[in-house]
Amino acid sequence: MPLNNRMRIRVPASTANLGPGFDSIGLAVNLYLTLEVEQSNQWEFYSANQELADLPNDEQHFIAQVAIGVAKKYGKEMSPYKVKVASEIPLARGLGSSASAIVAGIELADIACELALTREDKLLLATELEGHPDNVGASIYGGLVVGSYQQNEVDMLSFTNLPFEAVVVIPKETLLTKDSRDVLPKEFSRSEAIAASSTANLLVAALLSENWQLAGKMMERDRFHQPYRRPLIPFYQAVENAAKKNGAFGTALSGAGPTVICFTEKAKGRKLAHSLQQLFSEMSVKLLSIDYFGSLVEDCEPNSFQTKKLV
Ligand SMILES: Nc1ncnc2c1ncn2[C@@H]1O[C@H](COP(=O)(O)OP(=O)(O)OP(=O)(O)O)[C@@H](O)[C@H]1O
Numbered sequence: 362m363p364l365n366n367r368m369r370i371r372v373p374a375s376t377a378n379l380g381p382g383f384d385s386i387g388l389a390v391n392l393y394l395t396l397e398v399e400q401s402n403q404w405e406f407y408s409a410n411q412e413l414a415d416l417p418n419d420e421q422h423f424i425a426q427v428a429i430g431v432a433k434k435y436g437k438e439m440s441p442y443k444v445k446v447a448s449e450i451p452l453a454r455g456l457g458s459s460a461s462a463i464v465a466g467i468e469l470a471d472i473a474c475e476l477a478l479t480r481e482d483k484l485l486l487a488t489e490l491e492g493h494p495d496n497v498g499a500s501i502y503g504g505l506v507v508g509s510y511q512q513n514e515v516d517m518l519s520f521t522n523l524p525f526e527a528v529v530v531i532p533k534e535t536l537l538t539k540d541s542r543d544v545l546p547k548e549f550s551r552s553e554a555i556a557a558s559s560t561a562n563l564l565v566a567a568l569l570s571e572n573w574q575l576a577g578k579m580m581e582r583d584r585f586h587q588p589y590r591r592p593l594i595p596f597y598q599a600v601e602n603a604a605k606k607n608g609a610f611g612t613a614l615s616g617a618g619p620t621v622i623c624f625t626e627k628a629k630g631r632k633l634a635h636s637l638q639q640l641f642s643e644m645s646v647k648l649l650s651i652d653y654f655g656s657l658v659e660d661c662e663p664n665s666f667q668t669k670k671l672v
């Protein structure tokens with residue numbers, strides 16, 4: 362369907378890795394990037410979010426660039442759109458903001474150019490742009506995703522009905538994924554690779570069999586990235602200790618950080634969130650549930666949220 366009327370695109374945030382599942386495991390959570398789009402004679406971006414205020418307001422906007430690039434890949438020309446953006450996903454904090462923007466751009470190109478992309482097509486396009494499938498997979502499919510990106514293919518499974526929830530501790534400071542990847546080793550020895558991948562394998566088995574104690578142990582045993590990134594996150598240990606004392610079964614760095622994510626069994630998150638907010642009052646503490654819908658496109662009423670033009 363060509364995009365003549367106003368449409369809404371909604372994409373969930375995501376947390377990647379869950380400890381040892383580096384570049385492979387992702388979980389969609391209930392914070393959203395929402396776009397209202399309608400055809401226009403030029404690209405225009407509007408938002409009421411202060412955090413998005415410094416982004417370009419024209420064709421240079423990241424979401425426009427993604428949409429234009431995807432259309433081009435399919436031999437189509439992307440016509441310009443007026444885009445209103447609302448986001449609950451903090452930028453560069455480890456909650457998949459760039460992945461959600463990539464998925465939104467792909468969804469926009471799909472509906473605008475009638476590409477009829479499948480979820481698998483969107484996953485491959487998004488993975489090529491992001492470099493790994495964990496965040497984008499969760500944002501597209503929803504739920505818990507486990508994926509592998511090799512030889513220009515992405516294989517992924519997604520899981521629903523997961524009886525756990527999460528509390529995130531989000532600092533004010535940003536940490537760009539690029540900077541947080543720069544501190545990681547380029548290579549691992551065979552024994553390190555076996556330890557790291559066996560930990561990730563067992564994490565998946567533990568989560569899916571609801572063995573929370575073992576899942577938490579595997580989150581802490583990550584060998585791929587957390588040992589190298591922890592020095593960048595001075596409050597990590599304090600959050601982990603407090604989370605354990607207050608009912609979390611596991612703690613991990615959310616994506617590339619600096620947000621720290623703590624997991625509890627269902628219905629135990631509220632108490633944990635309350636305790637962590639009291640202890641870490643200078644940070645934003647949020648109780649999150651799992652999103653099982655993934656990205657959605659629907660018709661919408663005009664002006665369903667307030668915005669102003671980006672400058
Ligand atoms: N809604 C958005 N619109 C335009 N650009 C965005 C948007 N969200 C994120 N970005 C771009 O992505 C950058 C952040 O990407 P980065 O990969 O560093 O962090 P992240 O995706 O939030 O964290 P992580 O990948 O660890 O989950 C921002 O600085 C901005 O350039």
Ligand SMILES: N[C@@H](CCO)C(=O)O
Binds near residue numbers: 384
């Ligand atoms: N798997 C990625 C997620 C952040 O983009 C990382 O940890 O760097």
